[in-house]
Amino acid sequence: MRTTATSRPTSVHLFCGAGGDSDGFRRAGFDVVLGANHWQKAVDTHAVNFPEAEHLCVDLDHYDMRKLPKARVLVGSPICTEGSPADGIKRPKAAPTPGQLSLLDEGPIADAAWERTRATAYDILRATEVHDFDAVVCENVPRFATAWPLFHWWLQGMAILGYRHQVVSVSAAHIGGENNPHAPQWRDRIFIVFTRQSMRQPDLAVRPPAWCPTCEQDIQAVQSWRNGRTIGKYRQQYDYRCPNGATCGHRIVEPYVRPAASAIDWTDTGIRIGDRPHHGRGPLAASTLRKIRLGLEKHRVPALVAVNHSDPGDGRAVPAHASPLATRTVRIGDGIALPAPFITEHRGGGSTTRAIADPLGAITAGGNHHGLVIPYRKGGPTTTAYPLHTIATRESAGLVLGSDALPEDIALEDCYFRMLSPREHLRGQRFTDDYTVLGNGGEQTMQAGNAVPSNVAQWIASALLEVL
Structure with a gap:
């Protein structure tokens, strides 16, 4: 289905969690038509905030993707290293230390929340094959691309279906603008953005504002990769530099960020x-x-x-x-x-x-x-x-x-x-205080930790709007 020039573009959100990516897409100008997750509490949270959308509480591995509503963009966050590590190595959780607060101290959490905090990447392929979306957006940890042996096979599958891809490495702390406040959190993630080969690709270059002391002016910093890397974490695999080589020799600069103090009660x-x-x-x-x-x-x-x-x-x-x-x-x-x-x-x-x-x-x-x-x-x-x-x-x-x-x-x-508190964690993901998250303290904290930062989702959705 293609929308008209006067209607708002639509998005479906698999593995939607509390709705961080949905919140960002809605703020950018999308109509969210579906939220799907395997955990009922997350689905309930999403439904409270997006009452106009359809909702599914299902294991998407066994779901008939033909039943999904039509939309222009698919958003989903496949395999996370928690429970299903990208490199296939099972890492047992350490036992709680006596005297240290456990997440379970804040209330019981359903087994479904722990068993499948992210579904598999194959569900993205299955849904895309059926619905021929204009764009597909996936969020994950950098190891999804660097350590999962089938990552390039997965990209090839999307290419066969007619898509080009861009892999964007970014910390949530560096993304924001006039109508998109930054998240006060260091959160290194990658976003894989697929667009149809017949479309112009969105501009997803990360250019956070920074002060260059040599040039004595605000500049739009550019990513500078170390040792030929193209995927990784801030200050480990890449830095930010001033674009004015003639003035300062592209010196390393530090982008503006929002402090933790802004999230604290x-x-x-x-x-x-x-x-x-x-x-x-x-x-x-x-x-x-x-x-x-x-x-x-x-x-x-x-x-x-x-x-x-x-x-x-x-x-x-x-x-x-x-x-x-x-x-x-x-x-x-x-x-x-x-x-x-x-x-x-x-x-x-x-x-x-x-x-x-x-x-x-x-x-x-x-x-x-x-x-x-x-x-x-x-x-x-x-x-x-x-x-x-x-x-x-x-x-x-x-x-x-x-x-x-x-x-x-x-x-x-x-x-x-x-x-x-859970609300302070939610602020760290750039959820506003009027965003409702259901459940006890432990359930709310878990939903916050699983969420996609709303500000990054809004930035990507805004870039997609330019090419849809």
Whole structure:
């Protein structure tokens, strides 16, 4: 079916989950006509937000694709490494550590949610063969392309059906615009966009805005791949560079991003670690306490924040005695930050902590991995977090705190700590607060982790509109 020039294009969404890709396509100007998933809770969430669409709760492996409604674009996210790794190697999940919050602590989750968080790539081929879509969009982790042995066979199958493809590697933190706010999350994914060979291909070059300190101007940064790679993760396989070679020699630049602070509910400070037993909470796991200690050491030191992008570093604040690194959210002036709240990540055996001026780490469906730590001083949580709300956009000014704000020794038990809420995870995926997600806390968190970032889906859908 082809739509007329005056009607809105249509899309069907297989493995729709909570509807991140559907939300992005609708915001770009598409009518979502179907949401399908194997988990009833995700289907219910999608139906609440897209009441005009049809809905299916089915195992698509055994579904007759001829029954799908007609649409111009198919959107789907095949094989994810959780449960069905792209390289075929089964990786057992580690047992929960005593004292560490488990996703199941937030409520029971149906078996279907764990068994098939992503269906197979073959379902995309089957649906496309039947319906002859104008375009097909698939999202996945980079390993889907680099480690799955049948990836090129899968691309060849789509080519036989009459499609060209583009593979786009992107972090959700770098995508956005005037009518498409960024996601405050580092989330490296690939998007494989197929379009009919008779069509013009959409412009999917990733050009995030950045400040080039040599050129002294805002520029549209370009991806620069390392060692001949064309698929991969930011800062591992590619960087961003200034396009003005004659002026700065294509120097590496840091795109503007939206900080984790913009997703956090600052009215909820959590519980003082030393008071957890009085609130019916057990002691935190040793690994969690270790990460909090490391975070205090890293983030309590008076830190210079260069807000004019004058340094080629990675954009994080640095100790005041060191050369300042650029941040990615403001442009004018310098600031000194005294100990700020920070994010701890509770996956694996590492000791990752992040400043709240940095986007969240990737949100996953496997658990609530992000904790918020607010240092405590003289009877109450430090207020240094609150002005950080002002750095959500690059027009914001930097905050300067005087030396009288320098804290005394901060005891770990005096810090406030909590895990991030489902709504904060959903904000990390660029769901707006009026988007309804059903279920208990564990089910909502899992839906957030499984979702496609709405801002990236909106960007791709907008590019497709130019060629449909």
